[in-house]
Amino acid sequence: MEKEITIYDIAKQLNISPATVSRALNDHPAINNTTKSLIASTAREMGYRINPFASSLRKKRTNTLGVIVPRLNSYFMSTVLAGMEKEANEASYNLIISQSMESFKKEITNARTMFDSRVDGLLVSLAFDTEDLEHFEPFLKRNIPLLFFDRVMSHNQSTSIIIDNVRAGYEVTNHLISQGSQRIMHVTGSLKRNVYADRLKGYQQALSEAGIAYDDSLVKVTDLGMDTGQWVVQQIQEMPLPPDGLFVANDFCAVSCMSALKRAGYSVPQDVAVAGFNNDPLSQVVEPNLTTIHYPGYEMGEIAVKSLISHLNGVSASHATNTIILRSELIVRESSLRLSSK
Amino acid sequence: MEKEITIYDIAKQLNISPATVSRALNDHPAINNTTKSLIASTAREMGYRINPFASSLRKKRTNTLGVIVPRLNSYFMSTVLAGMEKEANEASYNLIISQSMESFKKEITNARTMFDSRVDGLLVSLAFDTEDLEHFEPFLKRNIPLLFFDRVMSHNQSTSIIIDNVRAGYEVTNHLISQGSQRIMHVTGSLKRNVYADRLKGYQQALSEAGIAYDDSLVKVTDLGMDTGQWVVQQIQEMPLPPDGLFVANDFCAVSCMSALKRAGYSVPQDVAVAGFNNDPLSQVVEPNLTTIHYPGYEMGEIAVKSLISHLNGVSASHATNTIILRSELIVRESSLRLSSK
DNA sequence: AGTTTTTATGCAATCGATTGCAGTTATCGA
DNA sequence: TCGATAACTGCAATCGATTGCATAAAAACT
Incomplete structure (x- = not known):
């Protein structure tokens, strides 16, 4: 089994400091372009892959979004998820997906799991018998953005994406x-x-x-x-x-x-x-x-993730948009x- | 926004060392039962939640399994996933799910993403036009167990679960x-x-x-x-x-x-x-x-995750089972x- | 030439949990 | 009563990446 390469290994190899390596890999402006490309190519050669845990620990960001849906087995849902996945990938976010099986109880458990996994944001389509939104309170308290799609429930601290x-x-x-x-x-x-x-x-x-x-x-x-x-x-x-x-x-x-x-x-x-x-x-x-x-399922997925991520990046004024309505036909x-x- | 509680906070509160807290929360045998329950209840009261990144970083285990499937939108697949999710939850593993959309190329990308996310194990059902298994080599090299289900390809280092x-x-x-x-x-x-x-x-x-x-x-x-x-x-x-x-x-x-x-x-x-x-x-x-x-989709999902996890725990002699065949009707x-x- | 900016890089602390090893106290046997 | 074993608990290093601050070197200016 091969040893895992770290930025320290790269640094030692090139006789520079790990800090520089880190900055170079993150395309930090203060690093010389020559140095950057040198580091980049060395990293590639050595088979370096970032350790997301070290990074998350330090940055306090997981780059992970949670998704809770009633069920996966419909064309509609899998299409939505495909759209979400595409957008998430592009922004290098991961998706953790779970099914509530249309049950309020399971939805609560799922929410708890997502919370413990420290997702950066949560995308939800509600179960048949969900009565209230209390199980999402922990997210709101920690300022983790919450977005509902398709099966929504109005809530003034979160965005909804629906059709009319x-x-x-x-x-x-x-x-x-x-x-x-x-x-x-x-x-x-x-x-x-x-x-x-x-x-x-x-x-x-x-x-x-x-x-x-x-x-x-x-x-x-x-x-x-x-x-x-x-x-x-x-x-x-x-x-x-x-x-x-x-x-x-x-x-x-x-x-x-x-x-x-x-x-x-x-x-x-x-x-x-x-x-x-x-x-x-x-x-x-x-x-x-x-x-x-x-x-428009695919679009709905794309837009949901896009707007959640832009929210995370502080692009949109937090309460700017509250409901997005897509066209149906x-x-x-x-x-x-x-x-x-x- | 509330502050995140760490084991240090609990330790300070109880005037003990973080090491003890960590051990207590992990149910380490060397910790007094009285101390354990004291710590457990304090943790609950203070709203502590473990930081999975710190833990993963140290333990070099992510407690995450990757799943790559051709598509989600079939009853069969969503059933398999429900079974997987259940087992994963019970063993406190997370699932990262992605769709290859029946494309070899996308499957390669997905595999790469899973690899970079450092999943502890990978569950795969192959796309229509997947030609070979090269894209899974990195996993094998790092000794990350690989399990195929339903759409499999024989490979002597990994288990397959199928029907006849x-x-x-x-x-x-x-x-x-x-x-x-x-x-x-x-x-x-x-x-x-x-x-x-x-x-x-x-x-x-x-x-x-x-x-x-x-x-x-x-x-x-x-x-x-x-x-x-x-x-x-x-x-x-x-x-x-x-x-x-x-x-x-x-x-x-x-x-x-x-x-x-x-x-x-x-x-x-x-x-x-x-x-x-x-x-x-x-x-x-x-x-x-x-x-x-x-x-039997649900069963297939359960068994897949179960056997992968038991492999991770070193329970099963690595090459003991190579193919599991479920009954169909x-x-x-x-x-x-x-x-x-x- | 001397001084001020600019540009690049390094130092060292930090994120939170885990764990080998060592130390302390309690329990036990003789 | 004393050393020995057991039962707990703590110290401090470690996992790998990030980042505020400091510093060195180079460029620009007077």
């Missing part, structure tokens, strides 16, 4: 109405979460604008899981007047609903027009293709097309 | 044959990867056992992406004798094929029986439900059921 869910919900609903749906069911997740609460608001707005009375029994709060489709269709079958439109808060669940509907003898979109949310690739491989909302596909156009 | 893909491929194919399929197409990914090469072997074995001649033109190497279904069906339509069975190397792509097939007027399973791989929840929400192979669903039973 009200508007997106409005657009979907409006589209369904424009396709002739009058009784639109909305299947969603925990209304504690902004994403679902806001989409519901948009849904209500669209209905009201179209002069359709809001019917509470058409809104189903679920876990958006695998069995939700089954359950929803069961509900529908028990209704005297079944819906002719279905707006589901994510694509996976929308597919599960479509499938259950078909199995129960309904045709999509003729009997029921269906729309999902997120533009998961899944939406293009099911039959019929699913109408959905395109959500309705994508109409077969699952909701009942009129004309085709 | 030959057998799984055999079982799927055999099942399709038992359902009356005679011309079975196999849609798979890069044959550089064991998982795909082995499944193909199993496929061939089953055919040969059933006395069906192997037809090269029925094996399609693809990227298993979103458009693969479309492309496959196009190929099928150009064939004089279309297949009556389809074995696709993952569920997502299988769904994409099913959907394209249906769109082209074929019925599943009557015209073509379809089977996927991985038992993604997706397979249960599509119509018809997809026959697939159940893959065929799950028959509607997409392939053409006979009797129903």
